[in-house]
Amino acid sequence: MASTKEYAYAAVDWCCATADGCGESCYRAAETVSLVAVTLLESLRSMCRREPLPSRPLVCVAVVLAAGCAIGPCAGISERVWWLAAAGSLAVWVWLACGRNVLLRDRFSSACGFAACDHDNLAAMTLIVSIACGGAGWSVVRYHLFGADELAWSLTESPVPIAIQGTVVESPRVLTPPSTDFLRGIALGPSSECIVAVQAVRDGSRWRGASGRAAVILDGPPPSLTAGSRVRVFGRGLRPSPALNPGEFDFRERARSLRCLSIVRSPGMECVEILSPAPLLSLTAIIDRVRTNGIAVLRKHVSPERAPLAAALLLGSRESLPSEESREFLVTGTIHILSISGLHVGILALALLKVLRILAVPHGWSLVSVALCTGLYMLLVRAETPVVRATLLVWLSCLAALVGRRSLALNALAVAAILVLLWHPPEIFRIGTQLSFVSTAVLIAAAAALPSQRASSDPIDRLIQRSRPPLHRWVRRHARQ
Structure with missing residues (x-):
């Protein structure tokens, strides 16, 4: 009969064998997982674009200006301090950019603790500080300062x-x-x-x-x-x-x-x-009459049940929608459908451009017509921020097409953000404005991450593309789209 020591030795041998087996299994599983991960990474890398991205200087300006507009009202600092800081930083930037005394500039950099930074980085930082302080001062003015006879x-x-x-x-x-409430004393x-x-x-x-x-x-x-x-x-x-x-x-x-x-x-x-x-020639009066007549036309040609919804979807007239229907959209989480967004402006611009091309209108006049119509539609729906953003993007695209330049989408979005903040700085605190710009930036970045749809300039790449099966080429092209 085996002793207790022999049983202990047998148990130790079994544990060691089991550990060796488990270690080998874990090693194989880890090797398989790493192989799959490397394969997926290589596939994603092949799908991403390889050409260099263009520079986007206005994106940095928009981010810095937005940060200044957000900090200004919350910091509790007078607008005079912000203006002085912006003017001082701008003066330093001009001095660094246009000054010729290199020795004084090096001493200034060392005194400020920027000895490790080169001259260009120091000038860029002073310009960034100037933009941020200017945005903070303008935000304080628009948010806190009102007339004495208000x-x-x-x-x-x-x-x-x-x-x-x-x-x-x-x-x-x-x-x-x-809604009717029987507990309310006065209706x-x-x-x-x-x-x-x-x-x-x-x-x-x-x-x-x-x-x-x-x-x-x-x-x-x-x-x-x-x-x-x-x-x-x-x-x-x-x-x-x-x-x-x-x-x-x-x-x-x-x-x-x-x-x-x-x-x-x-x-x-x-x-x-x-x-x-x-006045008869007042732009606001003309836009107001067109909006009123448009709502009247919808009520005349659309059924009474659908006319308020049509007015809300096309002209942003949500006040004509019954409270019960508005509550249904709110409960189901689809209230955003009733808001006029950039999608409306994009559909209008694209449809109008296609119609003008079918009618053989010259390219320049087509772009001018699209810009004018989108601007009038922006005024017609009372210039909500998403509509202003989309209209500015359309205008910049039309301008780039007129002068024969490629419009950088992210740079154009930054221009729209800068103009919106200069027009109304408190927009930085509105959730709708934030979601509008962030969602558009995500879509632009996702489109930029994909490879270009243009034919490659390398003949070997074109030969490889033609050698693929037709089904593979069709699936690859439509998957990218």
Whole structure:
């Protein structure tokens, strides 16, 4: 009978044999996995483009400007400090770029701790600092600075009687009333909202100058006011209330970003006096009439059930959509379908270009027509940020085609971002704007990662391509597309 020591020796031998077997199996499995990984990497590398990417200097400018616009309102620093920092950095950059005293420049670099950096890198860093500080200063100006005669400074969160004079900036849009609630004591009727650029406010028995923009809410059916009309409005004025609970939507911050700090609520059109109609040749009045007539045409030729949806999809008139349908889109997560995006502008530009080519319109006139039509459509849908971004991309592409240059998509997107931030810096804090630019950049980068569809200049590559089976060439071409 075997002793305990022999059993122990047998157990040790079995464990060693098992470990050797497991080690060999693990080694084979690891070798197989590494072989598969290398094969996949080689396949992906062969699918990626090999030609060098062009330089994109404006991408760096757009990123730095966006960072400055985001930091400026949050840093709590005066705009004068930002402007001085931007001007000082710009002066240093000009001195480094145009100065001829190499000895002084080297001493300046050593004193600032940039001895290891060359002259070009130091100049680039000063220019980057200048752009970031300039963006921060401009963002602070647009976000925090308002006129001393701003209408909102004479209002509080409690409504007070007020009378204002101004010009209608945006024509009235219908406000969707809330759903019927039997627990609500007073049912809310229909109402509309328009934006008025304030020019004067009544102070006792006289009118004094005022500035700012006010959201005028009119109870009752929407009035026939056209953008550009001068009006006198009587009502009750107040300022938007701030967020009272954590995570609550802050209407005051939203109004500050839109530079519309006042709300005037009027009982109806009987409290609105039209001082002068809109000029006939006013661009805003023409666009407003075209938009109104377009909605009327849709209601005339489309069924009553689908006309509001058609107006929302084509003209961005979501206020005409019933609240029940809007809630259905919101619950199902498809509310973005109702928003006018860059896809609408792209479809319009491509369809118009194809039609003009079929009609044999000259190439230059076709590009000019596409640029004009996309610009008018941008104004027609009230220039939402995704539409502005797509329209700028179309304009830059048309300009590049006119002068015979290739348009770099990522550089063009950077130009659009720079122009949007210069026009309205608080857009950097809007989720819709961020998603619009980020998604477009991802699509452009994905397209740039694929190899070019043009024929290779190497005759050996062309011979290899022709030697492949037709099915393989078809699958490869359509898979890339």
